[in-house]
Amino acid sequence: MSFTVLLLEKIHEVAEAQLKESGFTVRRVNAALKEDELIKELAGVNVLGIRSKTNVTKKVLESPQAKDLMAIGAFCIGTNQIALADAMRQGVCVFNAPFSNTRSVAELVLSEIVMLSRQLGDRSMEMHQGVWKKLATGAHEVRGKTIGIVGYGHIGSQVGVLSEFFGMRVVYFDVATKLPLSNNSPCRTLDEVLKVSDFVTLHVPETPQTKGLIGRAQLQMMKKEACLINASRGTVVDLEALAELIKSGHLGGAAVDVYPDEPEGNESKGFVTPLQGVPNVILTPHIGGSTLEAQESIGREVATSLVKYVSLGASAGSVNFPQVELAPSEGTFRLMHVHQNVPGVLRDVNRLIGDTEANIHAQLLSTNPDIGYLVMDLDNGVTGQVTEQLRKLPTTIKARALS
Numbered sequence: 001m002s003f004t005v006l007l008l009e010k011i012h013e014v015a016e017a018q019l020k021e022s023g024f025t026v027r028r029v030n031a032a033l034k035e036d037e038l039i040k041e042l043a044g045v046n047v048l049g050i051r052s053k054t055n056v057t058k059k060v061l062e063s064p065q066a067k068d069l070m071a072i073g074a075f076c077i078g079t080n081q082i083a084l085a086d087a088m089r090q091g092v093c094v095f096n097a098p099f100s101n102t103r104s105v106a107e108l109v110l111s112e113i114v115m116l117s118r119q120l121g122d123r124s125m126e127m128h129q130g131v132w133k134k135l136a137t138g139a140h141e142v143r144g145k146t147i148g149i150v151g152y153g154h155i156g157s158q159v160g161v162l163s164e165f166f167g168m169r170v171v172y173f174d175v176a177t178k179l180p181l182s183n184n185s186p187c188r189t190l191d192e193v194l195k196v197s198d199f200v201t202l203h204v205p206e207t208p209q210t211k212g213l214i215g216r217a218q219l220q221m222m223k224k225e226a227c228l229i230n231a232s233r234g235t236v237v238d239l240e241a242l243a244e245l246i247k248s249g250h251l252g253g254a255a256v257d258v259y260p261d262e263p264e265g266n267e268s269k270g271f272v273t274p275l276q277g278v279p280n281v282i283l284t285p286h287i288g289g290s291t292l293e294a295q296e297s298i299g300r301e302v303a304t305s306l307v308k309y310v311s312l313g314a315s316a317g318s319v320n321f322p323q324v325e326l327a328p329s330e331g332t333f334r335l336m337h338v339h340q341n342v343p344g345v346l347r348d349v350n351r352l353i354g355d356t357e358a359n360i361h362a363q364l365l366s367t368n369p370d371i372g373y374l375v376m377d378l379d380n381g382v383t384g385q386v387t388e389q390l391r392k393l394p395t396t397i398k399a400r401a402l403s
Contacts (some may be wrong), residue, residue: 003070003310004044008033009051012299019047022307022372032264039063047306049073052286053264058086066090070398071309073302074319077101077289078207078233084320084401088371091338091398092095093321095305099154100297105231106158109201109290110166112255116199116227117142119253121282138252138280143167148197150190150213151232152178156203160184171196171342175209196223199229206233216241225252228282231288234259236339243274246281253280258290313375313402316367322366332361332377334402335387341372349374353390356382371397 003024007016010030019026024047032053033041042048049072050056056072061083074096087094104255115121118139126133144295147163149172150157160170161181170184171192180186185192190213194200200222204210214228215239222228226253230237239260245251256275262285265270275281289298306323308314313336316325328334339345346365353360364375378386383401389401 003046004068005047005306006045007049008054009075011051012295013165014296015021015049015073015075015299015303018300018303019307022311024307024310030104035060035340039065041100042069044068047071047073047304047310049075049302050198052076052078052081054081056082056087059318061086061090061092066092071095071306073306075295075298075302077204079319080233085370088320088368089397091371093309093315093318095300095302095309095318096207097301099302101291101294102154102158104291104294105155105203105217105288106162108227108230108257108284109115109159109255110162112229113142113147113166113201113227114201115282116229116280117145118254119280122280133197142199145169145198145366146171146186146196148172148193148200149184149203150174150200151203151205152184153188154317155205155231156201157181157184159201159203164358190218192220194218195223197226197229197378198223200233202236204232206235211235212238214238214242216245219245219251222251224250227251227253227255228232229255231255231257234262240274243278243281246275246278253282254278255282255284257284258286262286266396282319311402315373322371323370324364324373324375326362326364326375326377329361329377332376332403333381333383334375335383335391336391336398336400336402337372337374337376337396338398339372339374339393340397341367341370342395345393345395348393348395349390353378356385358386365387 005019005024005026016026035057038060046068069092072092072094077098081095082094090307146169149160152172152174163170164182171187171193172184173187173190219241227330242254259273305317314325315321316323358378361377361379365374387399387401390396
């Protein structure tokens with residue numbers, strides 16, 4: 001069976017090559033699509049690949065054009081642009097790349113710490129304008145300074161390890177208990193991190209709890225002349241308050257890579273933020289993970305997950321599905337079944353198989369509160385017959401013969 005993949009937003013060509021090598025038909029649209037445009041393009045598509053600008057909404061997922069959609073690959077870290085619960089209820093498995101751009105973001109953060117401590121952004125801009133302004137006032141080494149990391153996940157912990165090579169003291173706060181790497185030290189509260197740090201860097205996801213996490217009150221807690229770095233999500237920081245506290249001299253500067261409202265593409269003009277024109281502020285257009293190395297790595301990671309899911313039914317690493325990965329067995333025939341998580345489904349499935357006189361070689365089921373995901377191997381080639389019967393069960397969301 002041939003599968004059709006739609007890749008949007010200039011996903012790295014290594015993903016396309018890998019998908020084609022696995023026998024998929026790949027179609028590209030090198031831009032983000034609006035809701036109605038996406039619905040139109042989804043007709044006959046089995047796998048959708050996006051980055052951060054395309055929103056996969058409930059309307060998209062429930063549209064008739066999306067009936068053949070099996071999986072979505074988010075070729076980035078974040079998945080807040082996808083209606084994950086609705087995708088799950090439609091039997092659409094979603095994958096992302098939580099590790100691939102870790103190093104790229106961490107390196108950007110470390111470079112911005114040095115730039116802020118030496119006010120290099122302002123000095124560079126002045127030189128471009130023909131102004132020679134050589135001075136040491138306000139310029140510092142980062143050695144011996146304290147960096148506070150808010151969110152000690154893949155990126156935050158990597159920032160902590162790299163910071164120690166600069167001779168910095170590293171403290172961090174995370175809502176979950178995290179094992180400290182190297183000599184990094186955990187703090188009990190966010191306030192504690194803010195009060196002791198010369199640099200505060202944010203690495204949290206976008207959730208109701210993190211929206212407005214760093215407001216005026218939190219910024220005022222920070223040490224005088226401390227600097228804030230946000231390469232996480234644009235809704236986490238009150239930018240107007242940040243601009244005011246830098247102008248007043250309470251804070252020493254900031255580096256911001258993400259914003260509450262971001263343009264849809266590179267052709268957009270007239271971008272506005274309260275931080276424009278504020279001294280010692282580095283503004284970048286959401287490029288934390290935008291390196292060639294990271295994009296290639298993301299392409300490989302997500303494409304691999306999509307191929308394994310479509311070809312083997314492996315959902316390990318999915319952000320919205322129960323985790324199932326059944327080792328392939330030679331000489332067997334595999335099928336998968338996504339269903340409502342209610343009592344009696346496995347009984348019904350096994351009864352259908354028994355009626356065909358097939359033998360179950362292996363079977364693996366995992367559930368969450370809403371759905372169950374079953375992958376099984378049969379010893380004879382009746383998967384097509386069983387799949388048709390499974391689709392008639394009232395609890396079935398999706399059923400598919402893989403071989």
